[in-house]
Amino acid sequence: MSQYSIAVLAGDGIGPEVMQEANKVLDAVEKKFNVTLNRTAYPVGGYAIDTEGEALPSKTLLGCEQADAILFGSIGGPKWDTLPLEQRPERAALLTLRSHFDLFSNLRPARIYPGLESLSPLREDIAKSGVDVLVVRELTSGIYFGQPKGREGEGEEEFAYDTMRYSKREIRRIAIAAFEAAQKRRGKVTSVDKANVLVTSRLWREIAEEVAKDYPDVELDHIYIDNATMQIMKNPAQFDVMLCSNLFGDIVSDECAMMTGSMGLLPSASMNEDGFGLYEPAGGSAPDIAGQGIANPIAQILSAAMMLRFSMNLNDAADAIEKAVVATLEAGVLTGELLPADKRSQAASTSQVGDEIVKQL
Amino acid sequence: MSQYSIAVLAGDGIGPEVMQEANKVLDAVEKKFNVTLNRTAYPVGGYAIDTEGEALPSKTLLGCEQADAILFGSIGGPKWDTLPLEQRPERAALLTLRSHFDLFSNLRPARIYPGLESLSPLREDIAKSGVDVLVVRELTSGIYFGQPKGREGEGEEEFAYDTMRYSKREIRRIAIAAFEAAQKRRGKVTSVDKANVLVTSRLWREIAEEVAKDYPDVELDHIYIDNATMQIMKNPAQFDVMLCSNLFGDIVSDECAMMTGSMGLLPSASMNEDGFGLYEPAGGSAPDIAGQGIANPIAQILSAAMMLRFSMNLNDAADAIEKAVVATLEAGVLTGELLPADKRSQAASTSQVGDEIVKQL
Ligand SMILES: CC(C)[C@H](C(=O)O)[C@@H](O)C(=O)O
């Protein structure tokens, strides 16, 4: 029987309660697919700051190093927003994990599920046009990590600076990830850049073109980031895979997520070249609704499915979870934010949704 | 009688035909407001490349230097897209003009006009919520112009880099522009940054807070760029003035423009500290519809109104043009892209719209 070990980092806000449901589903997967998924919980984020004095304690990092994958909840909240930037949960934990494990390949799917179109902020005809985008975001380089970064000078001429930077190697590996994904989808990659202004973007375009030659069955086109934010609104169905640098991917993936109108449904994967990965919901820690048992656990559960698929190659189990989620949505077992205001009283709780998904499995 | 001189740079694509309508309106303003608006046309963009060998000939630059303002059409098109970046119309003409005249303050209003809500790609209830945003974008610094920029190294480790850079002075003057604008509007500034990642953004936030102290009647809040692109879709009516760096303003202003669903109505102003400015439509050169007499001239005409207001202090004339435009929209004299598909046969031509605005004046 195959065995895997998973570092479970539930974090802050709704993290712990949605993680509980993901664990239920993973328990069910163990039985149904005859596999052992050993899970160990570690503190992270604001909770770790409060209990251990830092957002990413060394025992957490060590636990992640020993695991096959990290299942991540969400971190941060107003309580820790006044800390110096370097100590805040997002930077100290999330950005550190990304760069420590070289998790350069971030996959963020965004689709509008049939029947849930009315949640989209887009016009009905656009929401119903068949929206299913995969944003492939470079996650360990670009302006997030580029050096130098700092502040210099004095008085009004004091200035701050950041460096956007990409090597051919860094661009090539994320481009390959995008083309590989497109081959399994609808065969189209749209590369997002600002090549009319940025030197980095010109290199990006050059390498995307080079990689495209190895994928004759995949179509490549290029779009400027400003135009991309427009086209996502006007005609999102035109996109299959969107290939983005770190900063542009941050922007594009969030706009795509919002366009679906159902952030609570969207998972994400962040992987390195060895198949190790961190899997987390696209939404935030939502401190305003934490602890009430009303948060949607589906993004966390679908993140677990991505983990089974990409880090453990358990494709059948991943497929089964994804099908059970669709069945649950179709059965109308929905948390409040997915329901029209006048039907919120019929909302299912966090754990009812988790139970239904287990049942559908 | 007051006299002003205007450098008219019509450019490429639909530029010349919409500029003709703006000129009609300015002719009418001269008569009605007893003012002389001397206009001299100069070549720019792809047209100037074809006729003079460069996108911004020195006689054009000289003409602009001698004028009180630049009325700009639009430039670029597929014909010139294969030129080296530095010679292309956008960079060689537009970016050069911006930096040569230190046009740091870019104002891009985006509103959804009553009656035109169905053009918006947003859901009806959102489109009807009273959307009227002014994006104030820093235009002469940031990652567009920051040095160093370049390429280094060899093989797969060859890398490209750009520098995002802002001084306190640069941030302060654009923040002041935003607060001044908000005072005349609904008293709210939302500053867009990525302060959880960028050092530049932290300085940006710091200076925005400092400037806010001088405007106790204006409310300031901060939003991350990724969240901004979401909120523009979900609830654009929450925004009054959005204060943005160069790159973030490029993205945010285009998303706001698209959200209105009527790019052909949106003007923009780019000004320096002396009141000198370049005024241009928010949309592009639209080579696909150029020369057919179907382009919407309103963005160009409203750009002329902004010019009268900001560079010539002719507020009455600017008000009159803006009212005439609203009256023209209400009278239903609309170019095709503003009409539902089944009513396009009743579309007004470019010159009919110009004539109607003159009549309403
Ligand atoms: C928290 C922040 C640093 C992070 C990012 O910008 O990468 C977040 O927005 C995300 O997209 O995961």
Ligand SMILES: CC(C)[C@H](C(=O)O)[C@@H](O)C(=O)O
């Ligand atoms: C053409 C391009 C360089 C320009 C920019 O990004 O500033 C354009 O997108 C704009 O917004 O005016």
